[in-house]
Amino acid sequence: MGDTIVAFSTDVLIVGAGPAGLAAALAATAQAGVTVTIIDENPAPGGQIWRGGSGQWRDSRAQALWDTLSQRTNLRIVYGARIVGRFGEQEFLLETADGAQTIRWEKCILCTGARELLLPFPGWTLPGVTGAGGLQALIKGGMPVKGKRVVIAGSGPLLLAVADTARRAGAMVVTIAEHRSTGELMSFFLALLRQHRGKFLQAIKLFWSLKQIAYRHDARVIKATGEQQLSSVSLQHGSKTLDLPCDFLACGFGLLPNPELGGLLACHIDEGSIQVDAHQASSQPAIWAAGEACGIGGVDKALAEGHIAGLAATGQTISDDALARRDQARLFAQLLNSSFAADERWRHLCQPDTLVCRCEDVSAQQLALHGDWRSAKLMTRAGMGACQGRICGAACQFLFGWQAPGMRPPVFPVKVSTLAALGTIGADHKQ
Secondary structure (H helix, E strand, O other): OOOOOEEEEEEEEEEOOOHHHHHHHHHHHOOOOOOEEEEOOOOOOOOOOOOOOOOOOOOHHHHHHHHHHOOOOOEEEEOOOEEEEEOOOOEEEEEEOOEEEEEEEEEEEEOOOEEEOOOOOOOOOOOOEEEHHHHHHHHHOOOOOOOOEEEEEEOOOHHHHHHHHHHHOOOEEEEEEEOOOHHHHHHHHHHHHHHOHHHHHHHHHHHHHOOOOEEEOOEEEEEEEEOOOEEEEEEEEOOEEEEEEOOEEEEEOOEEEOOHHHHHOOOOEEOOEEOOOOOOEOOOOOEEEOHHHHOOOOHHHHHHHHHHHHHHHOOOOOOHHHHHHHHHHHHHHHHHHHHOOOOHHHHHHOOOOOEEEOOOOEEHHHHOOOOOHHHHHHHHOOOOOOOOOHHHHHHHHHHHOOOOOOOOOOOOOOOHHHHHHHHHHHHHHHO
8 A cells, every 4th residue: 555645736836936936926826815836846945046045045036035925824835846747637746755745726837947958078977077057056055165176167147156156155266168259258248238237237246256266268178087086177268278177167058948847738848948928828728837947038037927927827917017027038038048059069079988878878979870869769778867868868959959858757756655656546536
């Protein structure tokens, strides 16, 4: 016999407790008589952008949101919860710290955020090599880096944010290696000055706080070196090759939306993101989406979209000002994405013997023998490890132009006891 399955229901279910999810909850709970539930796999609110929970946030908007939400009696938050599967039209099976649970909902808002694009290069699997956002999350989670040497490489404003987080935690940031040229960066900052002056001033303030750190343009990582642990990084800076001793290498190649749950719900997905209308409604009735799952754009876009989704899902009036804030945030997102899009030259970082699927130890030359993802997966076991193709699938899409792998439930590795609950629930639904 399996464990007892706890079942509960809610009027509005919000998946994700990042900025978009919290903004959606704030709007939705303002409607009297509506019960709202947020589920998130993390142990505290904030998502990846506002990681750490109340008391750890430096963005005053996060604390203000949370202070107001904490007073809403019609809000429930379930932490440490993952969606395993869907039952019927409007019910999910969850895996939680308290065991399997089901939740039935009338309206659902998907705020599932984003993950990093991790691209393979020689040495990228060494301990000490992380994604840029990954290192930031580890530091915010309490990992000690005081006195550690950190190299940050890749492209985009996230590099600066990670450098600031590492510096504040006491790390020695050796350098920031920005892939874009000086001319490309100047074009971005001029556009920022013309179109988004507030963002321009924020960028200048951040640059000033990092003025002691070497910021190299037209620089890219070549390889990471070490025996059992990262010990140095080789960078190509213009025509020069630099070898820099370090303890951590954080690589920021960009972010990807997390649309998998939207796909399982048959929402229309295009170019890797959930497609929504002017009021954040998906192609499926009773399902809305907001934030990075609808396209990478940062905190302002997530807050604006989440607010609109929360209002729309509860039948409240959406003001012109709310729509204007969302549209302005999307313009900024478009500028970021056009200025720091993944560069085709990054394909050359991966060598034939470089591991692409690190879960199953599959190299680039083994994958290159196949014409598509399905064939490669069948013959090499690529994508059959713990990440279920999230990392290597995205890398193969970038390297070989393959269609990214689709997800089937369970979308994350789960306990046997949770899988056993599938049969119990399935039998109940047949009765």
